[in-house]
Amino acid sequence: MPNFLSRLSLIIFIISLSFDVYAQKVEETEDAFFIKAIYDQVLSSSSCYDWLDHLSSNIGGRLSGSEAAARAVEYTRDMLDTLGLSRVHLQDCMVPHWERGEKEVVYMTSKKTGKRTNLDVLALGNSVATIATGISGEVVEVKSLDDLEKLGEAGLKGKIVFFNRPMDPTQIRTFNAYGGAVDQRVWGPTKASKYGAIGALVRSMTTKIDDIPHTGVTVNEEGNVKIPALAVSTMDAELLSATLKEGIVEVYIKTDCKTFEDAPSHNVIGEIIGSEFPEEIILVGGHLDSWDVGGGAHDDGAGCVHAMEVLNILTKLNYRPKRTLRCVLFMNEENGLGGGKAYAEASDKNNEYHLAAIESDAGGFTPRGFSADGHADIFSERYKNVSKWLPLLEPFGLSFSKGGSGADISPLKGQKGMLFGFRPDSQRYFDYHHTAADTIDAVNQRELEMGAAAITSLVYLIDKYGL
Ligand SMILES: [Zn+2]
Known part of the structure; x- marks a missing residue:
């Protein structure tokens, strides 16, 4: 009898184990399909290139404190308003105001x-x-x-x-x-x-x-x-x-050149409130200001439209996030970090918790992956957890590495979530960085879109499984 019982429990164990394996396989297949759907959606009908064209060609260089920077705030807010998000708003910050002159x-x-x-x-x-x-x-x-x-x-x-x-x-x-x-x-x-x-x-x-x-x-x-x-x-x-x-x-x-009094400006924020864990925030962001010469296309219009597109794609795919997804377009990364500091201060004051923050500020080139950073208390274990998603991301050429995230989001490190920097191919970035040549012509539409899809895929996995 004991022999029979132990054999029975072994059979039950094997069945439950194989069910677990089966369930895991189903999940993985579902994730692989959804990530492919994200790429299909972006590569067949996305708005990010058009947004970037307007931002870099029509508005142009938008240094903090300038009239163009104010127009970029209005434009991106209006665009976020069209996406059917839970909330879109402007956050006040103070920025330096410097002009090149003649x-x-x-x-x-x-x-x-x-x-x-x-x-x-x-x-x-x-x-x-x-x-x-x-x-x-x-x-x-x-x-x-x-x-x-x-x-x-x-x-x-x-x-x-x-x-x-x-x-x-x-x-x-x-x-x-x-x-x-x-x-x-x-x-x-x-x-x-x-x-x-x-x-x-x-x-x-x-x-x-x-x-x-x-x-x-x-x-x-x-x-x-x-x-x-x-x-x-x-x-x-x-x-x-x-x-x-x-x-x-x-x-x-x-x-x-002239330096004027510091000027009031804004971060632009759009979000979808999470259905199960609304207090856990997943931030995607870039910086809205650029240098005054050129159009700030790669630096960092690309990062802004990446962040906007993440919310756009998930909405179009009828994805209902469990956690709060927040797109933040930071002001004044280039010469003062006024926007990043104001955001982190307000967030800490409101006892917010950023489970993850992802910044795209390395251009609109072919995506290669993400660098990950975080508070020493949580980093090792969570880095191991995200690395488990590699089989889902590697088919799209994406990997993880340890390293810095982004200037605007790094003040959030104390909240003990994970910080990620989007890492596209870096070989041509410094051909354009901070120059008159950083215009829409320097951006390949398909590469830009691949970046938006890569970030959306990571956001989807973090939202679905947590960290
Ligand atoms: Zn930048």
Whole structure:
């Protein structure tokens, strides 16, 4: 009898086990079908490319505090209003207001040959104006912030400092190369001013050699004199460096930049309230502001329309989320993070919980996956959990890696949810980043749509299973 009982329990065990396996297989098949349906929907009828075209071509460059940024807020709110979401609203924030003014003029003169050459430049965000007649000075080339200390006041006073360390071309992910060079742009001019430099030129942040200057933010450290600071194209950086090898070079700089009082602005938020766990928020976002030149198509109009499209697709597929899905278009990522900070402050104050936040701020290129980050208390276990979804995502070329998420969502880390950065192919991103060339023509519609589908697939899995 005991023998019979143990055999019976073994049979029951095997049946229940196989039922579990069967049930799991059914779930996996259902998920695979749904993810395919997401891709089908986006690739056959999505709005993200049209939205991006309007944002980058009709509204154009939309630096915080500008009229164009205000129009981008109105436009994206209106578009979210058409999607039939639970709620669309604007969240107040304060942002800096800096304007480039008239086109910059920079030329170099070789003391040896007397030859004068115009350089392709763009003032950096936060740069000041020169006097109306411009300024001139002898150029000193440096490769790092450490070089400034070595030269000191004796070597830098009255000079124009030229930062010329290229982005490391051997880095496979171009964002790592950017991270390794951008200290020159962010901190170089103000540190040079500390030693009496009167102006700064910074080699553009790109691995490509061309005549397109790349702007971006520079910081004015408290107590240091603010000096005109400009990005110079890589081609002209090479030329300037080569000319310096022949002898003394003098550079003339004229800028017209102005900094105004901080201005009120907004994050744009649309959400679908969850049916079972409305207090668990899954955020998808990008940043609505861009630099003033170009159309901010890859940076970061693409991220904004990705986030909007996630809610659009799931609605079109009649998907009813269990958790609250929230699209946030952050203001002022480029030069201050006013929007990201205001969002996190309000969220913490309201005791909100972001189960997950996903930021798309790496362009509209072919999706490769997601980098994941999170508070040390929760990260390892949840990273293991999301990795179980790889068999569903790998057929679409997606993987997970550990790493940073996004500047706007990283203040949410303390809520102990998971943070993800959408990671498309990075090889061409710095051909366009912060330039006049970042327009809709630089965006491939299909690649942009694939990105929206990739993010939607991850949102679907997080919503269905939690973390
Ligand atoms: Zn960006």
